[in-house]
Amino acid sequence: MMNKFINGLVKFVDGDFTISTKRKAKPARRHTDHHEPTFKERFTQWHDEKGPAFFKAAYGIASIVICLTMITILLITASFLPEYGNPDNPVNNEVSERYIEKGLEETGSVNIVSGMILDYRAFDTLGESHVLFTASAAVMLLMKKEKKGKEVSDKFSPKRDIIVKTVAQFIIPFLLVYGVYLMLNGHLSPGGGFSAGAVMGAALILFSSAFGYKKIKTVFTEKFIKIVTLASLLFYAGIKCYSFYTGANHIPTGIPLGQPGAILSSGLILPLNIAVGLVVTCTMYSFYSLFSKGEI
Amino acid sequence: MGPNLLNNYFETAAMILFGIGFTTLFLQPNLIKKVIGLNIMDSAIYLFLAAKGYIDGRLAPIVVNGVTDMEAYINPIPSGLVLTGIVVGVSVTAVSLSLIQKLYKEYHTLDMDEILTKVSKEGDH
Numbered sequence: 001m002m003n004k005f006i007n008g009l010v011k012f013v014d015g016d017f018t019i020s021t022k023r024k025a026k027p028a029r030r031h032t033d034h035h036e037p038t039f040k041e042r043f044t045q046w047h048d049e050k051g052p053a054f055f056k057a058a059y060g061i062a063s064i065v066i067c068l069t070m071i072t073i074l075l076i077t078a079s080f081l082p083e084y085g086n087p088d089n090p091v092n093n094e095v096s097e098r099y100i101e102k103g104l105e106e107t108g109s110v111n112i113v114s115g116m117i118l119d120y121r122a123f124d125t126l127g128e129s130h131v132l133f134t135a136s137a138a139v140m141l142l143m144k145k146e147k148k149g150k151e152v153s154d155k156f157s158p159k160r161d162i163i164v165k166t167v168a169q170f171i172i173p174f175l176l177v178y179g180v181y182l183m184l185n186g187h188l189s190p191g192g193g194f195s196a197g198a199v200m201g202a203a204l205i206l207f208s209s210a211f212g213y214k215k216i217k218t219v220f221t222e223k224f225i226k227i228v229t230l231a232s233l234l235f236y237a238g239i240k241c242y243s244f245y246t247g248a249n250h251i252p253t254g255i256p257l258g259q260p261g262a263i264l265s266s267g268l269i270l271p272l273n274i275a276v277g278l279v280v281t282c283t284m285y286s287f288y289s290l291f292s293k294g295e296i
Numbered sequence: 297m298g299p300n301l302l303n304n305y306f307e308t309a310a311m312i313l314f315g316i317g318f319t320t321l322f323l324q325p326n327l328i329k330k331v332i333g334l335n336i337m338d339s340a341i342y343l344f345l346a347a348k349g350y351i352d353g354r355l356a357p358i359v360v361n362g363v364t365d366m367e368a369y370i371n372p373i374p375s376g377l378v379l380t381g382i383v384v385g386v387s388v389t390a391v392s393l394s395l396i397q398k399l400y401k402e403y404h405t406l407d408m409d410e411i412l413t414k415v416s417k418e419g420d421h
Contacts, residue, residue: 063322071315078307080298085352087367092351096371103372104359112357113375121376128383135387142394189358194379260359287390291397 108257108266109187118192118269118276122240125272129233129279136229136283136290145294161210168210175203179277186273187266193273197280204285213293220289222296225282232275239268306347313340325407327396331389338385342378349374 037045082089099116109115117125179200186192208216246253258265289296301308313336320333349371357372396406403411 060323063319067315067319067322070318071311074311074314075301075308076297078304078311079301081300081304081307083300084304084306084347085350087351087354089348089351091348091374092366092371096373097366099372100357100366100369101364104362104364110359112359112369112372113379116372117376117379124380128380131384131387135390138391139394142391142398190356194383260362291394 104260107269108260109269110260110266111187111189111192114187114192114269114273115266118186118272119267122243122268122272125276126236126240129236129276132279132283133229133233136286139287139290140296143290143294164210168206172203172207172210175199175206179203179281183273183277184263184270187269188261188263193276194280196273196277198284200277200281201284201288204281205288208285208288208292220285220296225286225296228278229282232278236272236275239271243268304347306350307344310340310344310347313337313343325409327399327406327408328393330408331392331396334392335385335389338381342381345374345378345381 082091099120100112103112103115104110107115107119109119179196181196182191182199183193183196186196204216204220243253245251253267255267257267260266264270286296317333317336317338317340320336321330324330324333351370354370355368357369357375359369399411400406403414405411405414
């Protein structure tokens, strides 16, 4: 049904030049026949000649009207929203109160957001990691070259520009160290697995574009990335299985929360941050790699 | 109109950005620009959520000096939601860009109208 409708729409839009040549013969025939065009014929003629332009204009006007209406409705809604920055807003209810007041005590994490997403709502974060993994699998499915065994030519490899190379030499170690810092300090300071993964993925992408595909392939082969991603996801899932099992049966987990503020504290949040960071790093790099050369 | 249109300037900006993204999605025939519009909409949502979580004069939700009082920190929940949004946005962008690249290899154009035209011509015979 939908397909038919789209096809009809396309034919309607695509009236352009092929049909207008057909139309040129028509007036002559009409003169010889003395045939008065019926309303239906006149409509088809108008439809074929003016239809595409009319439809384009109508589509443009209709979409502008729809968009302006939507912006107006949204702005009116925004004007009725509770005041910005007011502590009495309905958003600041008992849920956030509970997270802030009990978060440090229950998760051991100084960073309350980190404690929230990797302890109270760790299942949600597991889903997020799987979303990334699924996206990279889908991209691999779509972008991977069909011909196997053929070596990727260096034709599309980035030019080994001396400026990029020198700057990359200086900046990549710092980027990697900063990424590791963010990953290991996710429970103590702003940061965490996702941002660390983005930073480290950026470092890998820079390395790949500065030094070519061959150098990065000494470590980051397809197999390595697959193993790291799957191992991290399995580790995450297994560790959460354990904590759900113990939590549901009211058994103590036996994982010490440690001193708040120390680097080895807050129980499972540190290893989970590392797992998430590795998944995100591998996904970011594999996106770049698949888009640029069609394989990892 | 309500009283808070100019007080809620972050929310207002988020709504306008969302509208810009939505309009881009509607009016641009180029598929890459449609993805850009989608990303602008994403960013508008992040801005909106971040603005919802903010409370005047309070700190980021990282415990300092052991103070675990609700009066000291902003709302941590919208921050977590923004994180989810960013991840999903990145994934959607990557998958749609790879689909677009496939379409370009097949039809040699990024214009959606032209692609639909070619699809319908292929369907005719």
